[in-house]
Amino acid sequence: MTRLALTDLACARGGLIVIEGLSLSLGAGDALILRGPNGSGKTTLLRTVAGLQPPAAGRIEADPEAIAYAAHADGLKGTLSVGENLEFWAGLFGTRGIDAALAAFDLRDMRERRAQALSAGQKRRLGLARLLVTGRPVWALDEPTVSLDARAVAMFAEAVRGHLAEGGAALIATHIELGLDVPVLDVAQFKPGEARTDAFDEAFL
Numbered sequence: 001m002t003r004l005a006l007t008d009l010a011c012a013r014g015g016l017i018v019i020e021g022l023s024l025s026l027g028a029g030d031a032l033i034l035r036g037p038n039g040s041g042k043t044t045l046l047r048t049v050a051g052l053q054p055p056a057a058g059r060i061e062a063d064p065e066a067i068a069y070a071a072h073a074d075g076l077k078g079t080l081s082v083g084e085n086l087e088f089w090a091g092l093f094g095t096r097g098i099d100a101a102l103a104a105f106d107l108r109d110m111r112e113r114r115a116q117a118l119s120a121g122q123k124r125r126l127g128l129a130r131l132l133v134t135g136r137p138v139w140a141l142d143e144p145t146v147s148l149d150a151r152a153v154a155m156f157a158e159a160v161r162g163h164l165a166e167g168g169a170a171l172i173a174t175h176i177e178l179g180l181d182v183p184v185l186d187v188a189q190f191k192p193g194e195a196r197t198d199a200f201d202e203a204f205l
């Protein structure tokens with residue numbers, strides 16, 4: 001089952017094309033790590049996939065309701081507790097049960113604490129726990145491990161493994177090694193005018 005297919009996609013930011021000619025397909029259980037230097041267009045690509053901006057060219061095939069996007073901002077409600085934040089999202093996405101999400105990111109002891117009283121890494125863990133309560137099959141994640149310590153990075157990697165094992169898919173921009181056995185795509189090769197390799201296309205089309 002195809003979860004996400006991009007065909008000859010071009011993405012623009014600030015009126016300029018930053019990525020062009022990108023095609024890929026992710027099926028159930030597939031993930032892809034996006035790499036590339038600062039400014040190469042990883043965020044722009046993820047924003048486009050998430051539907052926050054239209055493609056400059058090409059096609060995106062995915063149910064918009066299937067995508068859960070997590071960006072640099074965690075989108076927490078500071079005056080609500082950890083548990084209330086997750087309950088809020090569960091209500092929003094029409095899912096039930098936050099216990100698994102609390103457990104996956106070791107937040108059970110912080111359930112009653114207000115989000116605004118969490119450390120940066122704890123806030124990020126809560127933001128990532130939200131992915132689990134969305135119930136959405138395609139995760140589009142922009143630098144999800146910022147502020148996380150090694151233990152929390154491992155929790156995140158485990159959450160991704162579980163998501164893929166349940167038939168989900170993930171597109172993850174990260175500069176760090178997550179310990180996941182998934183392919184890496186250098187988005188710099190889709191810079192307008194750059195020669196690109198065919199290795200990725202062979203693996204993913």
Ligand SMILES: Nc1ncnc2c1ncn2[C@@H]1O[C@H](COP(=O)(O)OP(=O)(O)OP(=O)(O)O)[C@@H](O)[C@H]1O
Binds near residue numbers: 041
């Ligand atoms: N709000 C904006 N307005 C105009 N141009 C922008 C804006 N945000 C980013 N850009 C430009 O778009 C291009 C792609 O940026 P993007 O944030 O997608 O790159 P990135 O690969 O995610 O970078 P990083 O690794 O630094 O997060 C860059 O040249 C950047 O300067």
